[in-house]
Amino acid sequence: MDTxxxxxxxxxxxxxxxxxxxxxxxxxxxxxxxxxDIDAIAAHGLVGSLLAASGLVLIGLTLLYVLAGRGRLWVAPAGVVLFLAIGIQVGAGYSRDLALHVPLGVAVVLASVLLAIWVWSPSAGRSR
Incomplete structure (x- = not known):
């Protein structure tokens, strides 16, 4: 792996x-x-908002990884899609649209688990 x-x-x-x-x-x-536990919903909302904010950082880091690090091309669009999904998720949560919020939450968890597994795999360290 190069510098x-x-x-x-x-x-x-x-x-x-x-x-x-x-x-x-x-x-x-x-x-x-x-x-x-009524106070847990405030923490749930705060963590959701922090996830949305960190999604912007994720987009920047994926772009650096792809452009400067010559990493896998699919990672940047995946970061953008995850950021958008989290934004929709936050909106659905605050509007109490549970028919969207719950299944989209499952999708966000699944995508996050898969990305976290991949980023620690040897494949992530190989340039394209």
Whole structure:
């Protein structure tokens, strides 16, 4: 792995790992709210908003990884799609559209798990 790849991959790994932790906290916080912990919904909303904000950083890091690090091309569009999905997810949550919020949440969790697994795989360290 060359220096430019290493310099762009490690921040991406760190962000996607932290992103995954936050994403996995979301169903736990929602479940706590449903079991009567009213304060958990405020934390759920805060974490969702932080995920949306970190999505902008994710887009920047994926672009650096692709352009400067010569990483896999599909990673940048995947970061954009994840950012957009989280934005829609936050909007659906605040509008209480659970018919969209719950299945989209499952999709965001799945995509986040897959991206976090991939970013730590040997394939992520290979340039194109």
């Amino acid at each position: 430019s790849m290493r310099l762009t991959l490690w921040p991406l790994r760190l962000l996607l790992t932290l992103h995954l932790v936050a994403v996995l906290a979301q169903p736990v916080l929602a479940g706590r709210f449903l079991t009567g």
